[in-house]
Amino acid sequence: MPVSNVKGIKIYYDDLGKGIPIIFIHPPAMGRKVFFYQTNLADHFRVIFPDLSGHGDTVGNPKEVSIFGYAAEIVTLMDQLNIDKAVLCGYSSGGLVAQEFALSFPERSIAVILAGGYPEVKSKAFQYEHLLGMYFVKHFPEFLAKIISDSHTKNKQLQKDIFSHMLKADRHTWYRFYEESLHYSCVDRLNQLKAPLYLMYGTRDLVNQHLRCYKKHINFQSAIVKKVSHQLPTKKWQIFNQLITGFIKTTI
DSSP, rough: EEEETTTEEEEEEEEEEESSSEEEEEOOGGGGGGGGGGGGGGGGGGEEEOOOOTTTTOBBSSSSSSHHHHHHHHHHHHHTTTTTTTTEEEETTHHHHHHHHHHHHHHGEEEEESSSSOSSSHHHHHHHHHHHHHHHHOOOOOHHHHHHHHHHSSOHHHHHHHHHHHTSOOHHHHHHHHEEEEEEEEOOGGGOSOOOOOEEEEEEEEGGHHHHHHHHHOOEEEETTTOOSSHHHHTTTHHHHHHHHHHHHHHH
């Protein structure tokens, strides 16, 4: 079992393939299981899937949950894996960690890829979604885990794997990750981002409204995937993987 010791926390991760390293960053509770289909990218790249502290098979919880804290956690993991620079791929609010990483540690960043990413919660509907998530974490975590796992795939085994993995998350950490995501903003720093940025959204995803915010502050490449909402890594994984491969091979 590959484990990295980060300030007394044993970070579990999967490390597959060779070549340009891509580190995949999950949203609250989901852990590395949400990137099940991205293991196929190991044919072309070195792909690394950590369970952030307080999540999944990682042993130990952060003293304070913050977006910057998770970015710093990834730096320590990279140091222990002797990785100088990496591509950061964040899914949903995991994209906040990817952006913070690239802004705080530009010398360690090759590129940033965001699937359903945003620089801050802009709309009332999206704010409500975060608040609803926080409510269910406190009162009905199993129900929330079931809704999220079932919405990500029709693969029954993967549904079970994501569900059981989510229930391993520390409830306080899960709640605080949602809360930090709700209040985080890097909008005023987007123009400082040096790494190439690639944004991917589904046509049915309300988060794609954040494209307008990015356009005001930074140049980027983007892709809009038809007939899907937020769950690009699982529901449209073939296209998602192809887009990642194409972006890295033509940009880096």
